[in-house]
Each structure stands twice: as C-alpha cells, then as structure tokens.
Amino acid sequence: MKRIFALLTILAFIQISVLAQVKSPVYKDKNAPVETRIKDLVSKMNLEEKILQLNQYTAGQNTNINNIGEAMKSIPAGIGSLIYFGADPEYRNAIQKKAMESRLGIPILFGYDVIHGFRTVYPISLAQACSWDPALVTEAAAVAAKEANLSGVDWTFSPMIDVARDARWGRVSEGYGEDPYTNATFGVATVQGYQGKNLSDPYSIAACLKHYVGYGESEGGRDYHYSDISMQSLWETYLPPYEACVKAGAATLMSSFNDISGTPGSANPYTLTDVLKKQWKHDGFVVSDWDAVNQLIAQGVAADRKEAGLKAFMAGVEMDMTDNIYFQNLKQLIDEKKIPMAKIDDAVSRILRVKFRLGLFDQPYTTIVDESARYLQPESKAVAQKLAAESMVLLKNNSNTLPLTASVKQIALIGPMADNKANLLGSWAAHGNEKDVESIAEGLQKEFDSAAKITTAKGCDFDGNDEKGFAEAVSAAQASDVILVCLGEKREWSGENASRSTIALPAIQEKLVQELKKTGKPIVLILSNGRPLELVRLEPLADAMVEIWQPGVAGGSSLAGILSGRINPSGKLSITFPLTTGQIPTYYNMRQSARPYAGKYQDIPTEPLYWLGHGLSYTTFAYGDVKLSTASIKKTDKLTVEVEVSNTGKVAGTETVLWYINDPACTISRPVKELKYFEKKELAAGAKTTFKFEINPMRDLSYTDATGKRFLEAGDYFVMVNNQKVKFTVTE
Ligand code: BGC
Numbered sequence: 001m002k003r004i005f006a007l008l009t010i011l012a013f014i015q016i017s018v019l020a021q022v023k024s025p026v027y028k029d030k031n032a033p034v035e036t037r038i039k040d041l042v043s044k045m046n047l048e049e050k051i052l053q054l055n056q057y058t059a060g061q062n063t064n065i066n067n068i069g070e071a072m073k074s075i076p077a078g079i080g081s082l083i084y085f086g087a088d089p090e091y092r093n094a095i096q097k098k099a100m101e102s103r104l105g106i107p108i109l110f111g112y113d114v115i116h117g118f119r120t121v122y123p124i125s126l127a128q129a130c131s132w133d134p135a136l137v138t139e140a141a142a143v144a145a146k147e148a149n150l151s152g153v154d155w156t157f158s159p160m161i162d163v164a165r166d167a168r169w170g171r172v173s174e175g176y177g178e179d180p181y182t183n184a185t186f187g188v189a190t191v192q193g194y195q196g197k198n199l200s201d202p203y204s205i206a207a208c209l210k211h212y213v214g215y216g217e218s219e220g221g222r223d224y225h226y227s228d229i230s231m232q233s234l235w236e237t238y239l240p241p242y243e244a245c246v247k248a249g250a251a252t253l254m255s256s257f258n259d260i261s262g263t264p265g266s267a268n269p270y271t272l273t274d275v276l277k278k279q280w281k282h283d284g285f286v287v288s289d290w291d292a293v294n295q296l297i298a299q300g301v302a303a304d305r306k307e308a309g310l311k312a313f314m315a316g317v318e319m320d321m322t323d324n325i326y327f328q329n330l331k332q333l334i335d336e337k338k339i340p341m342a343k344i345d346d347a348v349s350r351i352l353r354v355k356f357r358l359g360l361f362d363q364p365y366t367t368i369v370d371e372s373a374r375y376l377q378p379e380s381k382a383v384a385q386k387l388a389a390e391s392m393v394l395l396k397n398n399s400n401t402l403p404l405t406a407s408v409k410q411i412a413l414i415g416p417m418a419d420n421k422a423n424l425l426g427s428w429a430a431h432g433n434e435k436d437v438e439s440i441a442e443g444l445q446k447e448f449d450s451a452a453k454i455t456t457a458k459g460c461d462f463d464g465n466d467e468k469g470f471a472e473a474v475s476a477a478q479a480s481d482v483i484l485v486c487l488g489e490k491r492e493w494s495g496e497n498a499s500r501s502t503i504a505l506p507a508i509q510e511k512l513v514q515e516l517k518k519t520g521k522p523i524v525l526i527l528s529n530g531r532p533l534e535l536v537r538l539e540p541l542a543d544a545m546v547e548i549w550q551p552g553v554a555g556g557s558s559l560a561g562i563l564s565g566r567i568n569p570s571g572k573l574s575i576t577f578p579l580t581t582g583q584i585p586t587y588y589n590m591r592q593s594a595r596p597y598a599g600k601y602q603d604i605p606t607e608p609l610y611w612l613g614h615g616l617s618y619t620t621f622a623y624g625d626v627k628l629s630t631a632s633i634k635k636t637d638k639l640t641v642e643v644e645v646s647n648t649g650k651v652a653g654t655e656t657v658l659w660y661i662n663d664p665a666c667t668i669s670r671p672v673k674e675l676k677y678f679e680k681k682e683l684a685a686g687a688k689t690t691f692k693f694e695i696n697p698m699r700d701l702s703y704t705d706a707t708g709k710r711f712l713e714a715g716d717y718f719v720m721v722n723n724q725k726v727k728f729t730v731t732e
Pocket of ligand 1: 113157210289290496
C-alpha cells in the first residue's frame with residue numbers, strides 16, 4: 001500500500017512538473033536570463049512562426065470604427081511588428097491580446113515614427129542641434145517616449161543621424177546637420193532619452209538609428225537617388241554617428257535606400273554584417289526602410305522580389321518593413337538551401353532579444369491613462385518651451401534692432417507665417433495637432449499685451465504670385481515702429497520626398513519684403529524653415545534676422561521672449577547657410593583646396609553667408625588667449641586647452657564654445673577643421689569663466705583609413721576656438 005502510495009505521489013509530482021512546464025515554459029519566466037529565454041522560445045517555434053517574426057505590417061491607418069475589426073482580422077497574430085499609426089492604447093491592446101493568446105504568445109512590437117515629439121511637438125532635429133544642449137534633447141526625447149508609450153508605441157524610428165550637406169535634400173530637417181560629431185552627440189542624447197537607463201523601464205521605447213548608412217549623400221539632394229560614397233567618406237563621415245549610438249546601446253537600426261559604392265544600404269553585407277554585427281557587436285536587429293527590399297529591383301541589384309529578399313536577408317536585414325517579401329519568399333529560399341536555418345534563427349533571436357529587453361513578454365499591454373494625463377503635461381510643455389528658445393538662432397542684429405525697446409509702441413506683424421500654426425510643427429510631427437500650437441501672433445500678443453499694439457497682415461501666401469495682400473501689409477508697416485516679417489517654408493516642403501532645386505524662398509515672399517523695405521521702417525525677418533535658406537537677396541533688406549526653424553508647439557512664445565528680450569538668444573547654427581544654392585555643397589569641415597588662393601567662383605563670393613556655429617546674443621563675449629597645458633605631448637599623453645570667456649555686455653547670456661582640431665599634414669588629408677568638443681555655459685553680465693577641452697590624442701587626433709582602421713600620427717596639430725588657432729606637437 002505504502003509503495004503504491006509512494007508511486008502515486010511520484011506520478012502526481014511528475015505530472016505536476018510536466019504540466020508546469022507546459023503551462024510555463026522557460027521563455028515565459030521573467031527571472032530567467034534573456035539569452036536562455038530566447039533559446040528556449042526559438043527551439044519551440046515552427047518555421048512559419050519564425051518567418052512571421054521577420055515581417056512588419058501596418059495597423060491603425062484606417063480609423064473608421066467599422067473597419068477596425070476587419071483590419072484586425074487581416075493581421076496575423078504571430079507577426080513580428082506593426083507600424084502603429086493610431087494612438088489608441090485600447091485598440092493596440094486588443095491586437096496584442098490576439099498575439100498573446102496565439103500558440104506561443106509572442107508579443108508584437110509596435111513601431112512608429114516619433115521624430116521630434118509625439119503630441120508635445122518639439123523643434124525639428126536640425127533645430128535641436130542648434131541648442132548645443134544634449135541634456136535638454138535627452139529630456140525632450142524622454143517626454144516623447146512617455147507620450148508614445150502610453151499611446152501603445154514600443155519602438156520609434158528615430159533618431160536620424162545621417163550627416164547631410166546638401167540643403168536641397170528635404171531630409172536635412174530630420175538629422176543634426178553637416179557634422180559627424182554633432183550627429184553622434186545628439187543621436188546619443190536622443191537614444192538615451194528614448195531608452196532610459198534600461199529598455200524595460202516604464203515608458204522606455206526602443207530607438208532605431210536611421211538610415212544606415214549614407215542616405216544624406218543622395219545625389220543633387222534628390223531623394224531616393226543614387227549616392228556615390230567612397231569607403232573613406234563612409235568611414236570618416238557617415239559611420240561615426242552610428243558607431244557612437246550603437247555603443248550607447250541603440251536597440252535597432254533601419255537600413256537605407258541609398259547606394260554605397262554601388263551596393264544599396266539594404267543589401268550591403270559589409271555595412272550590415274561585417275561592420276555592424278561583427279565589428280561593433282550589435283546584437284539587436286535591422287529593419288529595412290519602407291519598401292527598401294522591393295526597391296532593390298529598381299536599384300538594379302535584384303531581378304525580382306525573391307532575389308531582393310535573398311540579398312537583403314543575407315546581407316543582414318532581419319525585418320522586412322511592409323513589403324511582404326520575406327513573408328512570401330523566405331520559406332522557398334530555405335527549401336532551396338539559399339538561406340541556412342542558422343541565419344533564420346539568428347535573425348529571429350535578434351528580434352526576440354529586443355522584445356525581451358523591452359519587457360514585452362512580461363508586460364505586453366499598454367497601461368490605460370486618460371488622454372488628459374498623457375499629453376502636453378506642464379512639465380512636457382516646459383521642455384518644449386526651453387528647447388524651442390535654445391534652438392532659435394539670432395542671425396543678424398544691426399544697431400541692436402533687437403530686443404525691441406519700450407519705445408516700440410506699434411508692431412506690424414506681416415507674412416504668411418505670422419498667424420500660422422500647422423507649419424510651425426514641421427514634417428514628421430507624429431500626432432501633433434495644430435490646435436496645440438502657439439502661433440507667432442498669439443505669442444507676441446501675450447508677450448507685449450498692452451505695451452505695444454500689434455497689427456497683423458498676411459501680405460502674401462507662401463508661394464504663388466498673388467500680390468493683392470501687399471497693400472494692407474504696407475499700410476500696416478507704415479503705421480508701425482518696427483516690421484516683423486514672418487517668412488518660411490510650409491511643413492511639407494521638407495522631410496521625406498521633399499527635394500527642392502533651390503533653397504531660396506519663393507519670389508513672392510522676397511517681393512513682399514522689397515515692398516515693405518520702401519517704408520523705411522526697421523525690418524526684422526523671422527524665418528521658419530526645415531533647411532538652410534538662400535538669403536542672398538533678403539539679408540541686405542533686414543536689420544535683424546531670427547531663424548526659428550520649425551519650433552513645434554511652443555514656437556510663438558519662445559520667439560516672443562526673444563523679441564522682447566525676456567530670453568537672450570543662445571542658439572548657434574548646426575549647419576552652414578550657403579550664400580546661394582549654387583554654392584552647395586559648402587560645409588565647414590571640407591578639405592583644403594589645392595590652391596586656396598584661387599578657384600573661387602567668378603560670379604559670386606565663395607564664402608557662405610553663415611558657417612556652422614554662427615549665432616549672436618544680446619550680450620558680447622570676449623575670448624582670452626588660448627592656453628595649452630604643454631606645447632608638446634606624447635601620443636599616450638593628454639593635453640588640456642583652456643580659454644577664458646568674459647561676458648562684456650550688460651545682460652546675462654549663454655555662450656557655447658566650439659573646439660576644433662586641424663591636422664595640416666597627414667597620410668590621408670584631413671578637413672580644414674573638425675569639431676571635437678563643445679560646452680555651453682551661462683554667464684552673468686560682467687562674469688568670466690574658463691572653458692576647458694582635454695585633448696585625448698587617440699580619440700581627438702586620430703583618423704581612419706578606408707577600412708576603418710585608426711591611426712595616430714606624430715607631428716604638428718592645431719586647436720581652434722573662436723578665431724584663434726594654436727599649434728601643438730605630438731611625438732612618439
Ligand atoms: C522613411 C523612414 C520611416 C519609414 C516608416 C520611410 O519612408 O524613409 O524614415 O521611418 O518610412 O514610416
């Protein structure tokens with residue numbers, strides 16, 4: 001009897017453990033290590049389930065309540081990811097429930113383009129870099145992540161860290177300018193804001209570095225066009241921001257549309273596997289850009305969709321964004337032994353790794369929070385305000401036209417941007433709503449209240465040739481003490497598929513300013529645009545100019561604060577403004593010409609209007625002499641350079657000191673100057689402070705060759721700051 005009882009107990013125990021195992025496999029155990037969970041799950045997946053993980057579909061585009069059920073039916077429960085166009089967490093949770101209740105219960109990864117804010121829209125990325133305030137950019141990205149996460153988004157297709165030097169390309173607005181170091185610095189700051197300390201922290205979302213790599217080089221600024229990138233410029237210009245952000249832990253990358261020496265970014269085994277996975281040891285995954293796999297056919301490297309899928313997958317693109325090629329072809333390619341199972345398992349593991357790290361298996365559903373507590377919270381708006389103010393750049397200020405003094409009693413507020421809200425949001429404004437935006441007119445009205453009378457007249461539209469509004473604008477100008485002319489670009493003039501053959505504003509806007517100039521009143525140009533502009537005809541007509549970019553929800557009040565003097569402008573350009581479109585490409589870190597004294601344009605000056613780093617303040621800063629801790633160092637030593645900066649004006653102000661390096665003679669020629677470090681500090685009127693830069697030779701003086709190998713040469717170098725250039729020597 002005893003024996004039978006013991007046997008029964010053992011049997012019951014075995015049954016319980018078997019049941020427990022069935023009920024709760026290791027991959028569902030949140031305390032098990034991620035790699036163990038991945039291995040366990042992959043071992044349980046069939047081929048169909050694996051292939052589904054490698055695909056991304058869309059959801060939520062159709063918000064018609066009658067169609068939602070239909071859309072949900074067409075989404076396979078085992079799909080790897082969805083681009084979630086909606087912002088309704090309950091709808092998202094309903095889709096997720098289907099996935100969690102399917103055979104293995106693998107959560108779907110919901111992605112979306114959260115580029116410069118979700119509902120609290122911040123300035124465009126190009127503007128953010130003009131703040132030279134990475135900590136603030138991190139705060140903004142964290143707010144965007146929280147709003148997105150509470151709306152059902154786990155993953156954003158951002159930051160874009162494509163170095164861009166051709167302002168005709170509409171996507172210059174989406175990155176951090178023409179310099180690898182600023183793209184790296186603000187890219188890292190943004191990744192840190194989205195991902196937080198840990199991907200599984202509440203509100204953290206996964207970042208996606210894009211567009212890997214070299215998209216900014218699109219020929220002639222024409223989007224989706226061929227890009228001719230040498231291996232040297234790949235390594236020294238385009239890859240460094242990616243390397244920095246991968247090191248900072250970015251979870252995913254998006255492969256680009258463009259070519260790299262004849263092999264498109266989405267079919268490039270060198271960049272996707274050799275560099276990213278083998279050299280940099282990235283263990284997350286790569287998603288193709290929208291239709292990028294299919295486009296390999298148009299780009300002339302694949303004969304059909306199947307071959308396109310084979311090339312992209314074997315190169316190292318793990319997830320196919322929306323074009324359904326992997327779903328339709330991978331099985332056959334495996335059967336034909338063109339794709340090994342080990343490669344499929346690796347790709348699936350990479351995608352699962354991101355899902356596990358995000359905590360999606362353990363917490364697959366979005367917490368439901370009322371919309372009023374989700375968006376536009378006071379602290380989020382305060383960040384939007386600060387970032388908008390810090391990213392605006394005072395380009396010109398003759399005879400202290402700005403800030404406006406108390407003697408200004410009549411303000412004429414003219415131009416198509418004066419009372420416009422939607423265009424201040426910029427491109428890729430996620431769920432931004434124009435009703436949340438403070439227009440320039442509203443901002444000014446609040447700021448000046450009864451201190452000055454503001455008369456608003458549109459004058460003309462953004463383009464076209466209707467001059468009927470000129471008369472009203474001129475008469476408002478005649479009655480004013482100062483004319484604020486608000487010009488710029490519509491939001492759809494920059495961003496994706498928004499190339500322009502000229503970066504000048506349409507002639508009608510320039511003509512409006514010419515007419516206003518005839519009144520003889522001081523003119524302040526306020527520019528809102530997504531790219532540098534050709535200002536060769538406008539700049540001479542202006543007494544002052546403020547570049548406000550596309551500043552987001554808080555643009556109006558931030559600008560108003562600058563105009564009144566409540567805010568002292570501190571932004572500096574993150575991208576050079578060429579004098580004319582014909583000067584493109586012009587960027588500060590170009591190579592020296594063989595004849596620096598010759599080869600100039602015969603018809604226009606060769607210098608741009610404003611270099612990267614240009615930006616004025618209402619106070620003045622005086623730089624003392626640059627001091628070096630020593631004039632000669634060994635390769636393994638460090639050198640400290642410092643400069644004392646004094647606020648010599650009457651008001652407090654904030655100065656950003658940009659430190660550059662130049663290597664005048666090197667095995668591989670170096671740019672005339674390269675930004676290596678920057679620091680921003682506020683100084684009270686009359687105060688002085690020391691800015692320091694510690695030069696680490698291997699980090700700051702080395703260069704890479706066309707294979708990515710780093711070298712540091714002994715010899716003379718220059719450190720450059722403001723208008724000083726000081727020599728030092730590096731010895732063996
Ligand atoms: C763009 C990407 C974007 C993706 C998803 C593509 O057309 O190039 O930047 O993330 O669409 O919306």
